[in-house]
Amino acid sequence: MSRTNPSSTAPVVPDWRTVLGLTEPNEFDWGRVRAAQVNVTRRLAPLRLAISLLGIAVLIGMFRGHAPSLLLYGWGGLCSTVALLMAHGQLRNRKWQVQTATQSELHRETLWSTLVAVSWGAAPLLFSRYCSPADLLLMWAVCTTLVAATAFGLSVLPLATGFYIVVMTTCLALGMWSIGLTWVAYVAAVFGTLMTLACLSAGRTFIIHASAGLALAEKNEVVSLLLREFDDSGGDWMWQTDASKCLTHVSPRFAFALGMDTEMLDTKPLLQILAGAAWEAGNFSAGLRELAERLKMRESFSDLILPVTIGGEIHWWELSASPRFDERGSFLGFRGVGSDVTAQRRSADKINHMARFDTLTGLPNRLQVTEALGEAMSEADRWRSKCAFMMIDLDRFKAINDTLGHPIGDRLLTRVAERLRGMMTEKELCGRLGGDEFGVVVRDASDPARLNRIAREIIETLSKPYEVDQHTLYIGASVGTAVGPRDGRTVEMLIRSADLALYRSKDQGGGSHNTYEPQLHVHAEERRVLEIALRKALERNEFTVHYQPVVSAEGGTIESFEALLRWNNPELGNVSPARFVPVAEDARLIGPIGEWVLRTACQEAMRWPDHIRVAVNVSAEQLGHPGFVTSVISALSHSRLHAHRLELEVTESVFMREGTGAVAVLDQLLALGVRLALDDFGTGYSSLGYLSKTKFNTIKIDRSFVQGASKNAPEALAIIRAVVAMADSLGMATTAEGVETEQELATVRKLGCRKIQGYLFGRPMPAPEARRLFDVDRAVA
Known part of the structure; x- marks a missing residue:
């Protein structure tokens, strides 16, 4: 590789011919120095033009009416034309930095400066005879100002500026001489000489500094490259x-x-x-x-x-x-x-991959899915087509995670990801949003039937059994779909719409697919308002507890009451438990509300005869709380109610949600003497294994079976007979729920149910009305 001789880049002290641009020694790259000179003139071009035009305007205004108009305006037009032509080329390229310039470009600047000086120098020669003393002084001021400004501002071009000063001051001196101002002419000549010398000195200094700076930059570049090599x-x-x-x-x-x-x-x-x-x-x-x-x-x-x-x-x-x-x-x-x-x-690349892909499943993560959805929406908007976003949530995944552990759950998620990846075509992109939620971006959603087929295929494929570490696992999937731009014109809005559709699928018990409808947003807003009001309901004493009697099937005597929560809000009115209980569970409010119901029911039961029990419903959320058993003990202790008079009702879903942890909690409650009832038996995830592990005192038969049996439906009759027989063999009582007619009562009695609950014997009633039932019994007795 060639090396640059250090001496070739050292700055030299130029002679005057080089300063004037007449010669260029070979030992240095003078083209870059000349470029620096040209760049300065280009930067000052607007100012030079403005000064020239201002000076022309001043002199025309001063001589108008004194000098011949043709002569005056002809001179003004000539000066303006020369100034504009000179500035045109400089202004056109003012923003571009010249890297190198030749001697001819410098000589071109010299020529233009000389032409400007000649056009301006004609003024004192032509108009001095028409001047009054005051006008003469003003013309002198204008000309000397132009000379001084040029000498100091454009000294970087010594030859061009020198010619300008010499021509201007010579014309000024001759003009003064022609009207008899000899000493003023001498002053003009001396002034021009001094300005020329100052210009040459300043120009030489600029050129020396420019060459030194360029030489240093060249050295630095070479040294830097050598050091890097x-x-x-x-x-x-x-x-x-x-x-x-x-x-x-x-x-x-x-x-x-x-x-x-x-x-x-x-x-x-x-x-x-x-x-x-x-x-x-x-x-x-x-x-x-x-x-x-x-x-x-x-x-x-x-x-x-x-x-x-x-x-x-x-x-x-x-x-x-x-x-x-x-x-x-x-x-x-x-x-x-x-x-x-x-x-x-x-x-x-690895970091970028980690930032855009899920580390567990290898699928695109939420960031990439969001970006892909944004691109799909842009394409849909451009071509006036449709795209879609599907949100997928796994059913019963939490139960597997809780019972078998997170490692098994993680491996299950990877299997789910493999199945989803296998279903995708080039028109879809699937990613993991987090937890057990996945999302699918459908770039072409013009066919609603195709969207439904994709959703059904996802549900069916993900619902097939999985073999993970010698475990056969069964889960399902719920899907919510939103179509853009109909259901949302932004990525956030479309995801929100798909989430609302998914929420409806989960509410339907899972394993279903729903497409967003505007009404879902209304429901979501109602749910939000409901949650806000629900958070303040306890402290505002808006809750009450009603009690529905449970009677013996034979004699019709009251054996217990089921405590049922009621909510009366000043703005919303009486809110159905079917509306607010799911909201309370999702918002994690069911714990404090349930504890309040438990305390209130136990205190009320102390006002009843000693043989009457009270039944309180317990949600899976409450049963899974570590302090639930303690809260039961506290409620019994404060009310002084005997444990055998308290019956806690649970549904089969608690076992699916919490696994074997629910059995351990129920065993602790049984050890306290609390009675247990299994509510809605046969409507959920029935498992005889739970009945063998937990000693329930009562099995409650759902109203749907009671109604079916009264209409002689074979399936309902068979189920009730089987439940009664099983309960009798295990020493458990059976309660038929929702008995409203004499025919239903006769049917469940015939089938062997021991206890009856329903409107036929009493609706849920406030505590005072429940107490009056005992007064009536005493009066009858």
Whole structure:
């Protein structure tokens, strides 16, 4: 590689011919110095034009009415034309920095300056005879101001400025001489001489400083490149091309990086070497195309990254370079440095992959899914088509996670991801949103039937059994779909709409698919308002407890009451438990509300006869709380109610949600003497295993079976007979719920149910009304 002689870049003290631009010594690149001079004149072009036009306006205004109009306006037009023509070229290229300039460009500036000086110098020659003393003074001021401003502002061009000053002051002196002001003419001549000398001195100083700065920059560039080439890390190398983009003076490290000899690389085209086998096919990478464009435009570039195939393996190189020019401005080629950044690139790719893909399943994560949905919505808007977003939630996944542990749950999620990935086509993208939620971006949603088929296929595929670590696992899936832009014009709105549709699918028990409807948003808003009011209901004493009697099937005597929560809100009125209980469970409010019901029911039961029990419903949320047993003990202790008079009702869903943890809690309650009832038996996830592990005192038969049996439905009759027989064999009582007619009463009595609950014997009633039932019994007795 060629080395630059340090002496060639050292600044020299120029002689006056060089300062004036008449010669250019070979030992320095004077083209860049001349470019610095030209750039200064371009920057000052607007100011020069403004001053010239202002001066012309002042003199025309001063001589109007004194000098002949044709002469005056002719001079003004000539001066303005010359000034505008000179400024035109400079203003047009004012924003572009000249890199190199020739002597001819300097001489062009000298010519224009001389023309401007001649046009302005004509003023004192033509109009001095028409001046009053005051006007003469003003013209003197204008001319000397122009001379002084040019001398100080444009001294970077000594020859052009010198000609301007000499012509202007000579014309000014001759004008003063012509009207008999001899001493003033001498002063003008002396003033012009001093300004010329000052201009030449300032111009010489500027040129010396400019050449020194450029020489220093050249040295710094060379030193920087050399330091990078010989850095101890050995990771960087230098490269250089000639004007035809072929390698010259190949660095040994550059050749080593390519796995080739320096002789093989010398005079070879740089682009061909970097392209490798792709050179013939023309299949170039984007980085190589950008490099070719920069080389073609002869532009500097920095940190340009492109792939290079070496030994059959792709490496990533980072290149930086600048064009080289000789003192005449001729292009010599490029000189630059390069380094192998393959390790950094792979690390960055890995980080980028981690930022956009889920680490557990390998699916796109929420970020990438959101971006893909945004792109799909943009495409749909552009082509006036439709896209869709499907939100998927796994059913019964939490039960598996809780019972078998998170490692099994994680492996199950990977199997779910594999099945989802296998269902996707190029028109869909599936990703994991978090937890057991997944999302599918459907780029073409013009066919509603196709969306429904995709959703049904997802539900059916994910509901098939899984074999994970010798466990056969069964889960399901719920799907909610929103179509854009109909259901949302932004990504956030469309995801929100799909979430609302999914919420309806979950409310339906899972395993279903729903599409967003505007009414869902209304329901969501109602639910939000309901939750806000529910959070304040306890402290505002808006809750009450009603009691529904449970009687013996034979004698019809009251055996217990079921405590039922009621809510009366000042704004919402009487709110059905079917509406507010699910909201309370989702908002984690059921715990404090349930504890309040338990305390209130126990205190009320103390006002009843000693043989009457009270039944309180317990949700899965309450049963899973670590302090639930303690709250039961506290309620019994404060009310002084015997434990055998309290019956807690649970549904089968608590076992599916909490696994074996529910059995342990129920065993603790049984040990206290509390009675247990299994509510809604046969309507949920029935399992005889729970009945064998937990000693329930009562099994409650759901109203749907009672109604069916009264109509002689074979299935309902068979179920009730089976439940009664099983309960009798296990020493449990059976309670028929929802008995409203005499026919239903006769049917359940005939089938062997021991207890009856329903409107036929009493609706849920406030506590005082429940107490009056005992007064009536005493009066009858």
